[in-house]
Amino acid sequence: MASFLITGSSRGLGLALATRLASLPSGQVGTIFATARQDNSAQLKELISASSGRVELVVLDVTDKKSVQEASRLVEQKLQGKGLDYLINNAGAMDWNPAGVEGILLASAASREKKSVINISTTLGSIARAHVYEQTRSPAYKITKAALNMLSVQYAQQYASEGFTFLLVSPGWLQTDLGGSRADLPVETGAEKVVDIVLKTGPHQNGKFVNIHVPGWENAKGNNFYAGEEVECGVSEFTDKYLMVTALLLRVLATTRAKLGVANITGVLAVEQNILEILLLKVGALEDILKIGLGKT
Ligand SMILES: NC(=O)c1ccc[n+]([C@@H]2O[C@H](COP(=O)([O-])OP(=O)(O)OC[C@H]3O[C@@H](n4cnc5c(N)ncnc54)[C@H](OP(=O)(O)O)[C@@H]3O)[C@@H](O)[C@H]2O)c1
Numbered sequence: 001m002a003s004f005l006i007t008g009s010s011r012g013l014g015l016a017l018a019t020r021l022a023s024l025p026s027g028q029v030g031t032i033f034a035t036a037r038q039d040n041s042a043q044l045k046e047l048i049s050a051s052s053g054r055v056e057l058v059v060l061d062v063t064d065k066k067s068v069q070e071a072s073r074l075v076e077q078k079l080q081g082k083g084l085d086y087l088i089n090n091a092g093a094m095d096w097n098p099a100g101v102e103g104i105l106l107a108s109a110a111s112r113e114k115k116s117v118i119n120i121s122t123t124l125g126s127i128a129r130a131h132v133y134e135q136t137r138s139p140a141y142k143i144t145k146a147a148l149n150m151l152s153v154q155y156a157q158q159y160a161s162e163g164f165t166f167l168l169v170s171p172g173w174l175q176t177d178l179g180g181s182r183a184d185l186p187v188e189t190g191a192e193k194v195v196d197i198v199l200k201t202g203p204h205q206n207g208k209f210v211n212i213h214v215p216g217w218e219n220a221k222g223n224n225f226y227a228g229e230e231v232e233c234g235v236s237e238f239t240d241k242y243l244m245v246t247a248l249l250l251r252v253l254a255t256t257r258a259k260l261g262v263a264n265i266t267g268v269l270a271v272e273q274n275i276l277e278i279l280l281l282k283v284g285a286l287e288d289i290l291k292i293g294l295g296k297t
Contacts, residue, residue, distance in 0.1 A: 001030030002114060003084050005075060007062050008091030009034035010041035012176035013120065016191035017088060018044070022051050028199070033075055033084075035060035037067075037091075062091050085114035086198060092144075092178070114165075116201045119152045120194070121145050121168040121209060123224070128232035132223050149209060149233040156207030167201050168209035168233075169194055172226050184224055189214060193226070209233050 004021055008014040018034040032051075034044055035058045048055045056078065060071040075084060124133050125145025133142070149168055156166040173183040174190040193212035213228025220226070 001027065002086060003031045003033070003079060003082070004029065004086045004088065005033040005035060005058070005084055006088045006090055007035050007060060008037075010036035010038070010044055012178060013171055013174060013187055013190060013194075014088075014090040015041070015043055015047070016187045017090060017194060018055055019047055020188070020191040020195045022047060022055050024195075026054065030054070031056060031078070033058045033078075035071060037061040062089075083115075086116045086118065086201075088118045088120065088198065090120045114201070115163055116165045116167065116198070117152075117155065118194075118198050118201065119148055119166065119168050121148055121152075121170055123170045123211065123231055125149050125233075126209070126231050127234050136223075146233070152209075153207050153233070160203075160206055163203065165201055165203050165206045167197075167205045168231075169197055170209070170211045170231060172212050172214065173224055184217070184220075185214065185226075197228075 006014050006017050006021075009018045014034070014036075018032055021029045021032050032055045034048070034055050036044060037060065039057060039059055044057065048057055058071050058074055059067065061067040122141075122145050123129050124136060124138065124142045125148065127146060130142075136142075152166050152168050155164075159166070171190040171194050172185045173179055174185050174187045175181055175183045176187050179187075190212065193214055197210060197212065209231040211229050211231050212226050214226040217224075217226040
C-alpha cells in the first residue's frame with residue numbers, strides 16, 4: 001500500500017487530490033498525509049473524518065523550516081520506518097532546498113520502491129510555450145514555475161542513481177480560487193487526471209514534464225489542450241527560429257537605416273517593405289513578430 005503526502009490540501013487542487021486518492025481502493029492507496037498550514041479547513045476535516053483513518057492531517061507551512069522539520073518527524077514516526085512513496089508538491093509557495101519539503105521524502109524513502117516527487121507546475125512556466133501565453137499577464141507566476149521546472153530537473157539528475165523519480169505535472173486550468181470560475185475544468189477533473197499520472201509514475205519519467213490527458217480536449221481551440229503530451233520546459237525549435245529571425249531582421253533594418261539615412265524616409269520604407277515581403281514568404285508563422293519589428297501594426 002503506497003503512502004502519499006500532499007502539500008496545500010486545505011482547498012483547491014490539493015484538497016481534490018486528497019479526495020480523489022481517498023476514493024481509490026485501499027490496496028492501491030494507503031495513508032494519505034493531507035498537509036495544510038493551518039488546521040482550519042472544514043472540507044479537509046470532513047474528508048478526514050469520512051476516511052476511516054486513511055487521510056491524516058499534518059500541519060505544514062512549506063515556507064517555514066521549523067514547520068517542515070516537525071512535519072517530517074511526524075510523518076516518519078507515523079510511517080514507522082516504512083518510508084514515504086509519493087510526495088506531491090502542490091502548494092504554490094515553496095522554499096526550495098534539500099532541507100525543505102523534499103527532505104521529508106529524501107530522508108524517509110530510502111527503503112521504498114516508488115520514491116516519487118510530483119511537482120505541480122503549469123504550461124505557463126514553459127519557455128517553449130511562452131509565445132502561446134503572451135496575453136496572460138502574470139510574469140511572476142510564470143517565472144516561479146519556470147524556476148520550479150529547472151529545479152525539478154536538477155533534483156532528477158542528482159537523485160536518479162538512488163532510484164528517485166521527479167516528475168513535473170501540469171494539472172490544467174482549473175476552477176479553484178487561483179484558477180477562477182472561468183477556468184477550463186472542474187478541479188475534480190484535474191485531480192483525477194493528475195492522480196492517473198501519479199499512479200503510473202516510473203523512473204523512465206524522471207526529469208520530465210507532462211500535461212494531463214482529458215478526452216475531448218486533445219485538440220481544443222484556444223491556448224489550452226490536454227493531450228497527455230510531454231511539455232517542453234525550455235526553448236523550442238519554434239522559439240529558437242522566432243528569436244533568430246527577429247534578431248536578423250533587426251540587424252538588417254539597422255543597416256538599412258544607417259545606409260539610407262533618416263532623410264530618405266521613402267527609401268527606408270521601400271526597403272523595409274521588401275524585407276517584410278521576402279521574410280513573410282519564407283517564414284509564414286513569424287508574420288506577426290516581423291510586422292511588429294517593422295512597426296507595421
Ligand atoms: N488552478 C489552476 O488553474 C492551476 C493551473 C496550473 C497549475 N496550478 C498549480 O496547482 C497548485 C494548486 O493551485 P490551486 O489552484 O489549488 O490554488 P489555491 O486554490 O489558491 O490553493 C492553494 C493552496 O496552497 C496552500 N498554501 C499556500 N501557501 C502555503 C504555504 N506556505 N504552505 C502550505 N500550503 C500553502 C493554500 O493553503 P491556505 O488555505 O492556508 O491558504 C491552499 O491550500 C499550485 O501549485 C498552482 O500553481 C493551478
